[in-house]
Amino acid sequence: MAPRRCPCGTGLPYDGCCGPLHAGDAPAATAEQLMRSRYSAFVVGDPGYLLATWHPTTRPPDLELDPDVRWLGLDVLRTEGGGLLAAEGTVEFTAHRIAGGQRGEQHEVSRFVREDGAWRYLDAG
Numbered sequence: 001m002a003p004r005r006c007p008c009g010t011g012l013p014y015d016g017c018c019g020p021l022h023a024g025d026a027p028a029a030t031a032e033q034l035m036r037s038r039y040s041a042f043v044v045g046d047p048g049y050l051l052a053t054w055h056p057t058t059r060p061p062d063l064e065l066d067p068d069v070r071w072l073g074l075d076v077l078r079t080e081g082g083g084l085l086a087a088e089g090t091v092e093f094t095a096h097r098i099a100g101g102q103r104g105e106q107h108e109v110s111r112f113v114r115e116d117g118a119w120r121y122l123d124a125g
Contacts (some may be wrong), residue, residue: 007043008036009074022049027119031082031089031112034119036074039095043071055113055120072096072103088113 003013010017018040020026021033028034034053041049047063054060075094082089092109111122 006040007071007074008040009076010036014040022046027117028053029084031086031119032076032079032091034112034121035091035093035110036076038121039071039074039093042069042095053119053121055115055122058121058123066099069097069099072098082112082119086114089119 003015006012006014006017006019008018013019018037021028021037022041022044028037038050038053041047041053042065045065045067047065051059051063073096075096077092077094079092080090082091089112090109091112093107095106095108097104097106108124110124112119113122114120
């Protein structure tokens with residue numbers, strides 16, 4: 001049986017892409033990698049990872065994922081900053097979904113900051 005592909009769209013196996021980030025075995029190296037891993041956390045149903053990677057100034061006290069939403073794919077449209085040595089970055093993306101039998105998409109420009117060496121999701125516009 002072939003390894004399961006990572007839902008983030010890189011084409012890599014989950015165990016060699018977002019899986020180690022979700023397990024806490026590796027940090028995201030870039031803002032885009034964190035955004036992709038957060039999308040994958042929605043797909044695999046991991047609210048703990050989403051909360052852990054959310055900046056403390058904007059993080060909600062808890063997070064419940066909607067079990068009726070099925071995520072279908074991710075398109076990264078552009079990134080600014082967010083590289084290996086950057087302190088902040090933005091990632092624009094569209095995430096495709098089905099909810100209540102209806103197809104839809106979520107378009108977002110997410111802002112990320114590096115805090116204590118780790119990337120954190122700050123907010124979206």
